[in-house]
Amino acid sequence: xxxxIGDTIPDATFTVMGEEGPKEMKSTDLFSDRKVVLFAVPGAxxxxxxxxxxxxxxxxxxxxxSKGVDEIxxxxxxxVFVMDAWHxxxxxxxxxxxxxxxxxxxxxxxxxxxxxxxxxxxxxxxRFAMVVDDGKVSVLNxxxxxxxxxxxxAENILAAL
Numbered sequence: 001x002x003x004x005i006g007d008t009i010p011d012a013t014f015t016v017m018g019e020e021g022p023k024e025m026k027s028t029d030l031f032s033d034r035k036v037v038l039f040a041v042p043g044a045x046x047x048x049x050x051x052x053x054x055x056x057x058x059x060x061x062x063x064x065x066s067k068g069v070d071e072i073x074x075x076x077x078x079x080v081f082v083m084d085a086w087h088x089x090x091x092x093x094x095x096x097x098x099x100x101x102x103x104x105x106x107x108x109x110x111x112x113x114x115x116x117x118x119x120x121x122x123x124x125x126x127r128f129a130m131v132v133d134d135g136k137v138s139v140l141n142x143x144x145x146x147x148x149x150x151x152x153x154a155e156n157i158l159a160a161l
Contacts, residue, residue, distance in 0.1 A: 002111030003130075007137050012106040014075065014099040017084035025099065027106070031135045034070040037157055039129035040107070042114060043121060044078045044086035048147050053127065054090060056154035061095040064154065067161040069131075073097040077104040077113075077124045101125070114146060129157050 003009075012027040030036060039057060041049035057064075057072050064072060073096065076083060080100040087098045107113050107125040114126045129152035131139035139160045141151040150156070 003137060003140065005137050005140050008135050009132055009137065010106075010109045012101075012109060014101060014106065015080040015083075016097065016099060017080055017087070022080045022100075028135070030071070030073065030097075030099075031132045033134055035068050035134075036132045037064055037069050037072045037129065038075060038132055039073075039127075039152055039154075039157075040075045040112065040125040041127055042076070042116065042124040042146050044076050044082050045089075048127075048149050049076075050086070050090070053149040053152070054086075054092070054096070056149075058090070058092045058095045060154040060158055063158055064161070067158065069161070071097055073099050075099040075101050075106065075125065077101050077107055112142070128152050129154075131157060131161065 009027050009031050014025045015022050016025045041053055043049060078100055079102045083098040083100045101107050104123050112126045114124045116124050127143040127146050129141050130137050141156055143151050
């Protein structure tokens with residue numbers, strides 16, 4: 001089942017890099033009683049993700065926050081060390097929370113997996129962006145083509161708010 005507008009985000013555990021190393025972050029802690037913009041990329045450091053998708057959310061952070069967004073997070077089926085290196089390489093400071101979905105459990109639970117095995121990348125995530133209000137999806141933009149970052153862009157999420 002693919003997640004839809006009005007659905008509740010399922011219970012999931014992400015991994016984030018803390019001051020003392022990797023730590024768990026529960027979906028309930030991230031999404032409960034808050035407005036969160038969550039966007040997903042097929043892979044950290046991949047060209048569209050690194051050059052087009054992520055920078056828009058960093059650039060529009062203040063505008064998104066002015067619309068009542070409490071947090072902006074990116075999720076990818078990458079390990080926490082890759083996500084932390086991507087965070088450092090992009091100089092995004094505290095603008096974005098980098099969530100590792102290393103085994104793709106969250107991605108699979110919302111029906112957003114993308115099989116890129118033939119390209120040597122394994123199972124990844126479709127590219128999407130959503131707004132989650134108190135655990136419920138209120139906006140959901142999924143790309144038809146993984147190499148495109150238009151429907152799921154920060155500008156389109158900002159316009160939907």
